[in-house]
Amino acid sequence: MSKNRDKYEFGDANLYDIRNRNELRVIKAIEEYLQDNQFLGFNAKDIQDIYALALNNLPARYTQVGTIVLRDPVKDYEVSEAVERSALQVQKVPKH
Template sequence: MSDAMMPSQLKNAIADEKYKFSKYSLDKVRNRQEARVIDTMEQLLSGGGEFCGCRLCVEDVYAISLNAVPAHYVQAGSMILRQQPPSQQDLARVVQDAIDKVKVRPNHPEQ
């Protein structure tokens, strides 16, 4: 079965299994920057423009952006901030840099 054919419930079950330790599922502990980067990508790419937008390019922008900001893992509902997260302005600059890099050197096959 190809990944695309897999029902989402089954996919989630497999993901749950991968992030299981003892009897606990750890997949709810997320890097807080993940959702912020996605929001920022939506803002910066909503105009469409010349960005390719294929899966590879979108994943590259996401990965490059996340690698450029300090990870900040939190438990669901936890409000403890031990370090200052990057400002929205810094994050927008990081994501824009990633978009520019992927535009200049996309990893997708020649189209």
């Protein structure tokens, strides 16, 4: 097992694969936002900031591998709005 994965072990429990369901949704929303706003010229650090801000502004939805999700309380438009707000904030106050 990799050193990084070892950090997520507690006794017999491996916590490495527990993820926030919104992570991939935010990545998809960022891709869509950047396709529509290519002229903004965000760099890699800006995109990381947008990603982190958007996730922090959405309720966390952690799941385990193999978990069945019956409904998702966070709507797609809410994810898109969180990405847009985050992008505007990064544009106003870049961290570089």
